[in-house]
Amino acid sequence: MSTRGPWTDIRLRAAWAEQDWAAILREYRRAAGISQRDLEGLIGVAQPNIAAIEKGRRKITSAEVIARITEGLQVPTELTGMPATSDPDQWAPPLELRERIAHGHATGRTDLRTADWIGQVLAQHRRAEDEVGGMQLWRVVRSQLDAVTRLIPATSGxxxxxxxxxxxxxxxxxxxxxxxxxxxGPALAWLDLAHGWAVDGGHADMASWVHRVRSYYSLGHGDPQRALRTAEAGRAGRLSPAAGSVAAHQEAMAAARLGERDRARRLSDVALRLAEQVPEEEERPGWLYWLDPTRARLQAADAALACRDWATAAAGFREALPALAGYPRDRAHYQSRLEDAERHLSR
Structure with missing residues (x-):
């Protein structure tokens, strides 16, 4: 039985971040599809004791037992070094991350298996955030980032x-x-890091995406002029169709907020055409996994709503919403947008 696979599971990793031993054992067994008796052979804890731990009747305090569990379940290295505190004051990025990246082009070699693994897990986090919530995974992702940046000084090219x-x-x-x-403030600081690293690594799509996110923040904070300037910067350079689509959509939303509705409609059409060029997930950058034809139509409806084209917006939302059954948070968001369009139509 492979023990590596279960650690892609989001709930298991979140349980480890909380150091909730009862949840760790339960979630590991669920992810691995094994019984308490099977687990006994992995961690050297008798099955009746495992049952008592999982039911909360027994606590794990022994460092020796913790070490056996950590070794027996083959906890990934990016989790074993996780800081003990979950204090939310640690929102801001620490200085040592910048120091590691600054030495990123030293001559050297590194084993990329860890990086490939962490990339796979991050993809799982993106999909699970709607269900699990970002705060539960915050320490996990921070620890993963530490693991990635520790690899960089030993690499080149x-x-x-x-x-x-x-x-x-x-x-x-x-x-x-x-x-x-x-x-x-910390959100913007993390974006600064993301943009710098994307530019240093020559990743135009990611640099554009960071501009798009910053523009979204500005729009949400009531600064459409700044949002428009940032969105325009996000469309510069040679982008993949998917990256170009989300950049054009964001510029459309900012332009609509400033009353430039013709420009917004043109940009929305561009965004939809570009998204239609890459309907399959493997054709898009990993962080744009969600930009399928359904999401592209929803974004077009959102732009129509921003342009006060109520009928077009309502029709677009009605057509696309049924396909969001597996995404409760997104479905609720777009359902509220549909209701907004319908209220304006009924006036």
């Missing part, structure tokens, strides 16, 4: 560039979670 992209993806995710929890 394309390998270093690849790791910088992975670091930028983590920093962007951390920015988003900080933003959703009202930590605006």
């Amino acid at each position: 394309p390998v270093a560039d690849r790791l910088m992209l992975l670091a930028a993806e983590h920093a962007h995710w951390l920015s988003w979670v900080a933003h959703t929890h009202g930590a605006t």
